[in-house]
Amino acid sequence: MADIKYYDVILSPVISEKSMAGMSSKSYTFLVHPDSNKIMIREAIEKMFPGTKVQKVNTMNLKGKEKRRGNKSGFTSKKKKAIVKLASDSKEIELFEGL
Template structure:
């Protein structure tokens, strides 16, 4: 495994109805690097977003979907999703502010 820097860990936020509803409880959902672990995700969130203090991190590995084009089958890439819980005294994450 190559050395993953903190700015390579978080790929993009997940914007769905369920993840937007979780923001009221200070739960934020991100797509993360497939080889990142919970401590790397916690460190990346606290470094990238000022004033954010992570309480806990839940992760899930998602398998790729099977796709068909004509008679050939293939699969999309595997992904990893992380749900980050912030503490009550933590500041909100700004990228979700306008959504």
Template sequence: MANVQYYDVILKPVVTEKSMELMGEKKYTFLVHPEATKSQIKEAVEKMFTGTKVEKVNTMNNDGKKKRVRGTYNFGKTAKTKKAIVKLTEDSADIEIFQGL
């Protein structure tokens, strides 16, 4: 990944029932840049949200889904995505964008 700043690494938070349950364990889920590494994700979270310390980062690559495109036999694919589950340390501050959800 050439010339990607920390604010380009995290694209958006994932808000689902499962990700909300993980917040009780100080685990937060984000969609990240497909070429981001675990160390870049850790650095981005610590810089974007003050008072946070990342203990561990788990990532998963998801292939694009097959979708029908106007017609009976024409198929295309949606974009590939990458998700990251970030576990914060016990003494770390919570991430504020998830407060009140």
């Protein structure tokens, strides 16, 4: 867990109707590394996007879905999702401006 760098914590943004609606209140949703914690996510967002100040981080662990191919069954990989709420005086994240 100590080997995770801040650019490895944030994997990708989540683009959905619900996450786009939350952008008006400065809430952004990201897929993050499953071993990361809230402090690591906060530091990664503030380092990756200068001028942003994180107010709150909520995380969700998502189990893998069961998949079957013929006679064999297994699970997809687990994921972790983070909803990051920025402070009111913080700059918005430019990644989502064109959407």
